[in-house]
Amino acid sequence: MPTGTTPAIEMIQVAKSFGDTEVLQPLSIAVAPGEFMILLGPSGCGKSTILKMIAGLEDLSDGEIYVDGKLVNYVRPKERNVAMVFQNYALYPHMTVRDNIAFPLRQLKRPRLSRSEINQRVLSAAEIVTLSDLLDRRPAQLSGGQRQRVALARAIVRQPAVFLMDEPLSNLDALLRAEMRTSLLEMHNRVGRATVYVTHDQIEAMTMADRIVVLEGGRLQQVGTPHDLYDAPANTFVARFIGSPQMLLLAAEVGPALDVEFEGVRLLPDCTDGLQAGRPATIGLRPTGLRVVDDGSPGHLSGTVRRRDYLGSDCFVEVELDRGRSVQARADPARDRPPGDTVALAIGGEAAHLFDDRGVRVAGLCPVVP
Amino acid sequence: MAIALIPFLYVISTALKDTNSLFSYPPDWIPSPIYWGNLRSLLQDQPFVRWTINTLFVSGAVTILKIWFDSAAAYALAKMDFYGKRSLALILLLSVAIPIAALIIPLFFVVRYLGLLNTYWALILPPLANPLGIFMARSFITAIPDSLPASARLDGASEFTIYRKIVLPLIRPGIVVLGMFTFMLQYTSFIWPLIAVQDSSRQVLTVGISSLKSAFLPDWGLLSAAMLLAAVPITLVFLAVQKTFVVNDLSGALRE
Numbered sequence: 001m002p003t004g005t006t007p008a009i010e011m012i013q014v015a016k017s018f019g020d021t022e023v024l025q026p027l028s029i030a031v032a033p034g035e036f037m038i039l040l041g042p043s044g045c046g047k048s049t050i051l052k053m054i055a056g057l058e059d060l061s062d063g064e065i066y067v068d069g070k071l072v073n074y075v076r077p078k079e080r081n082v083a084m085v086f087q088n089y090a091l092y093p094h095m096t097v098r099d100n101i102a103f104p105l106r107q108l109k110r111p112r113l114s115r116s117e118i119n120q121r122v123l124s125a126a127e128i129v130t131l132s133d134l135l136d137r138r139p140a141q142l143s144g145g146q147r148q149r150v151a152l153a154r155a156i157v158r159q160p161a162v163f164l165m166d167e168p169l170s171n172l173d174a175l176l177r178a179e180m181r182t183s184l185l186e187m188h189n190r191v192g193r194a195t196v197y198v199t200h201d202q203i204e205a206m207t208m209a210d211r212i213v214v215l216e217g218g219r220l221q222q223v224g225t226p227h228d229l230y231d232a233p234a235n236t237f238v239a240r241f242i243g244s245p246q247m248l249l250l251a252a253e254v255g256p257a258l259d260v261e262f263e264g265v266r267l268l269p270d271c272t273d274g275l276q277a278g279r280p281a282t283i284g285l286r287p288t289g290l291r292v293v294d295d296g297s298p299g300h301l302s303g304t305v306r307r308r309d310y311l312g313s314d315c316f317v318e319v320e321l322d323r324g325r326s327v328q329a330r331a332d333p334a335r336d337r338p339p340g341d342t343v344a345l346a347i348g349g350e351a352a353h354l355f356d357d358r359g360v361r362v363a364g365l366c367p368v369v370p
Numbered sequence: 371m372a373i374a375l376i377p378f379l380y381v382i383s384t385a386l387k388d389t390n391s392l393f394s395y396p397p398d399w400i401p402s403p404i405y406w407g408n409l410r411s412l413l414q415d416q417p418f419v420r421w422t423i424n425t426l427f428v429s430g431a432v433t434i435l436k437i438w439f440d441s442a443a444a445y446a447l448a449k450m451d452f453y454g455k456r457s458l459a460l461i462l463l464l465s466v467a468i469p470i471a472a473l474i475i476p477l478f479f480v481v482r483y484l485g486l487l488n489t490y491w492a493l494i495l496p497p498l499a500n501p502l503g504i505f506m507a508r509s510f511i512t513a514i515p516d517s518l519p520a521s522a523r524l525d526g527a528s529e530f531t532i533y534r535k536i537v538l539p540l541i542r543p544g545i546v547v548l549g550m551f552t553f554m555l556q557y558t559s560f561i562w563p564l565i566a567v568q569d570s571s572r573q574v575l576t577v578g579i580s581s582l583k584s585a586f587l588p589d590w591g592l593l594s595a596a597m598l599l600a601a602v603p604i605t606l607v608f609l610a611v612q613k614t615f616v617v618n619d620l621s622g623a624l625r626e
Contacts, residue, residue: 057520078526090517094539107526154525 006069008033008162008194009054014063016049024049026063027220029213031194039198040205041215047198051164055084068161083155084164089147091139097150098135101125104158125157128187145176156191163195181208202242214238231350236282236359245287245316245328252283260354263301263321269354269363282355287316287328289351292343299369301345305337319343384594392591408595420571421578426603428493428574429556436503436552437545444507445533449519462501478565492566497556503548510544511537546614557604575600
């Protein structure tokens, strides 16, 4: 174990296989006390498996997991001091909300809690998730959001060291989801325990996480803050997975001066370590960093507007560049850019990235003004 | 419907006729006058009440024990992980295919060896070994999402608590079906009770009624009255539990 502050969860070279199928390649992650960490990735990337392994519902094939500094590989789920909110709520339908929340407390043997103590803790947990007046209802009499809050209260009431949440908002409508995101973060701040949260929704991840773990095909892609992932994606997978609209990836070749050329514009990397002239590479362009400007000048791209997506506060246009390739770019929503308009595109400071032939990010790119 | 009802109505009609009008031609469907002698003779001259009590006791005991054991075994097979689970399930499944006729002789020797012949235990214990109920219960338990027991495990519940407090209440309708099935099977069972118990005071209805039939001159009125009265308890049990024949109610447990 590392010295200093003990992580709430530490996974060291944890791997999982089902028979010959490796579903999770060895990975090491540490979650700091009070941190809100999100496991993000497409379906089947192994994020729920990680959660189940931390909870003890799934055995590890290799590696070690520590919860609150204690090795828990061979510790039963109930003794790991973790609480989990399941993807499908997993409420006990034959019990009232009160009994659902009280269930974990009634299982405590040493020390056994008195009835009044259980009642008090149930009320306190229900208050945190604003369920106090629904305690005598059954889950079937509640809305989706209320059921989700019962599941949260059942997790809170045990006062565990760690919360595990498996896509808890994935089936709520957009409005309720935004509301629940706020409630969840408020609850997290109030309770102050480390939380590991699984989602495949990058917006959820970007808006809620202190740090995000990006996974793909059972392999760790990147760990970092939402800013790290957006501004410096570790590879082309993260680059495309994070950000909306998606980053545009274009094949290129490293030039003799260790620069790359795109549609007649020279782009210079801010770091040349490991770059070799003549090697294939990939340029990544974030549509949010490509800005439509009126007048073209050296270092700008030019093309014709093909489609316009007006989003109210924002506007994106699809521009067919002079050499035939199409890119998306951000435009001023107040200015009308009808299809057929000829426009110039300025490449912003954080908009362009260079990836090597393995798809690993090498540097940021800046346009060179001749 | 009519085809199903006609034999039943004929038994009722026969039970309420005296021997003379029984063989009249053309037959009278509605006895006139109604003859209560068969029922009276059955209740007064034969140990019919004793047989009924024995049957209800044995069937009830087998049903309660089977519900308990079968659902517990089914929970283990459906929701727990342990070494040899698949092999065990396969062995149980194969044992369902063994016909009762092939088991009777070895079973008789085992029961005799244990000194249980002519006891209620001889009627109660052997049916408990029939694994069919385990598979019935397993199909109900499999319908419960894995996240419910998993959640309860994380909440600190033991496997027994999960089985008793989460699983059993959720499969109540299935348990009623299993109970009804077991009760009816036991209520109508004949071959094994005939072999295992010779003492008339411990005999069950099926064996008792068959003993009413003399070899040369069957008293059809008496036999019909016995069959009619024997059908009453099981009909009442069926009517009492029929409202619970609904699918597992998991509403509210999961998101919809």
